[in-house]
Amino acid sequence: MQKEIVVSGIRSTGFLHLGNYFGAMRNYVRMQEDYECYFFVADYHSLTTHPDPKDLRNNVYRVLAENIACGLDHTKVALYAQSDVPEIPELYLMMNMLAYKGELEKVPTFKEKVRQHPDNVNAGLLTYPVLMAADILVHRAVKVPVGKDQEQHLEMARNFAQRFNHRYQVELFPEPHAFNFGAGGAKIMSLDGNGKMSKSENANATIYLNDDDDTIRKKIMKAKTDSGPEAPGSEMPDYIANLFQLMQLVSREDVYNDFLGHFNNCTIRYGDFKKQLAEDMVQFINPIRTKALELTNDPARLQKILREGAQKARESASRTLTEARKAIGLHYY
Ligand code: TRP
Numbered sequence: 001m002q003k004e005i006v007v008s009g010i011r012s013t014g015f016l017h018l019g020n021y022f023g024a025m026r027n028y029v030r031m032q033e034d035y036e037c038y039f040f041v042a043d044y045h046s047l048t049t050h051p052d053p054k055d056l057r058n059n060v061y062r063v064l065a066e067n068i069a070c071g072l073d074h075t076k077v078a079l080y081a082q083s084d085v086p087e088i089p090e091l092y093l094m095m096n097m098l099a100y101k102g103e104l105e106k107v108p109t110f111k112e113k114v115r116q117h118p119d120n121v122n123a124g125l126l127t128y129p130v131l132m133a134a135d136i137l138v139h140r141a142v143k144v145p146v147g148k149d150q151e152q153h154l155e156m157a158r159n160f161a162q163r164f165n166h167r168y169q170v171e172l173f174p175e176p177h178a179f180n181f182g183a184g185g186a187k188i189m190s191l192d193g194n195g196k197m198s199k200s201e202n203a204n205a206t207i208y209l210n211d212d213d214d215t216i217r218k219k220i221m222k223a224k225t226d227s228g229p230e231a232p233g234s235e236m237p238d239y240i241a242n243l244f245q246l247m248q249l250v251s252r253e254d255v256y257n258d259f260l261g262h263f264n265n266c267t268i269r270y271g272d273f274k275k276q277l278a279e280d281m282v283q284f285i286n287p288i289r290t291k292a293l294e295l296t297n298d299p300a301r302l303q304k305i306l307r308e309g310a311q312k313a314r315e316s317a318s319r320t321l322t323e324a325r326k327a328i329g330l331h332y333y
Pocket of ligand 1: 131
């Protein structure tokens with residue numbers, strides 16, 4: 001049976017942290033066996049903020065290396081840079097003719113950017129959802145693993161797909177839907193107890209996949225705790241529950257159960273608890289960091305992966321564009 005097609009874009013800005021790992025990447029890794037996956041670094045999208053060319057290039061290499069280090073296997077999925085697939089901007093141009101200024105201006109993420117950066121409201125920012133739709137529709141994907149913040153963009157992709165099909169009387173584009181991981185997509189809170197780790201503005205409360213061993217230890221030892229529960233069966237405060245969640249994700253089950261027992265009977269010592277969590281976290285992140293570093297130090301290898309990925313992606317994308325051109329009437333010989 002034909003596998004379902006999955007597309008997801010990886011932002012090339014910012015450093016990957018535990019929130020990204022347990023919220024998204026771990027699920028990409030699980031999906032690569034059961035779906036036909038297209039995962040790409042969204043370098044065109046990053047141009048909305050005019051990054052320095054050297055930074056852009058290094059960020060793309062780094063984010064690619066980190067994703068591979070976390071388990072993405074380029075022999076199982078198409079792993080590529082968006083800008084290496086010219087069919088994407090071509091479909092984006094076609095879809096722009098079906099996207100209305102009014103609907104684009106209403107998108108919450110656009111309005112938020114306008115509020116934050118009123119001096120850089122460029123057309124690329126306005127049409128960001130059209131480019132994202134092209135990313136997805138170019139492979140005729142049906143599943144898109146994204147977070148809640150991207151649901152609106154996905155709804156627009158469905159609209160553009162329908163509009164195209166309807167205008168040109170074809171059934172070229174299926175409707176893409178968000179892929180929800182359910183319990184698989186864990187939310188990781190910031191170590192200071194303020195909000196999600198992904199939204200954290202406090203680098204000391206976020207564990208990055210490139211943090212060295214001592215930095216990881218320091219951050220965990222500084223995580224917010226209190227004097228401990230006073231009566232058996234006390235409710236666990238959020239910031240403690242978060243540390244237990246992390247322990248469940250990176251420590252052995254018996255270790256986790258042991259500390260949970262100590263919490264429940266009020267004999268927990270948070271110093272010991274955090275020391276154990278810190279060591280297990282170091283064991284967890286160290287191999288990822290080492291692998292990512294090995295890859296970033298070997299650009300030839302990353303370039304080869306990117307080239308192969310682009311080739312795979314273009315095979316699928318060019319089939320779609322042939323159909324799209326035909327539907328529109330853009331075919332002359
Ligand atoms: N907009 C997504 C984000 O900010 C990244 C992205 C770009 C994407 N194109 C995509 C995600 C296509 C899924 C599919 O995270």
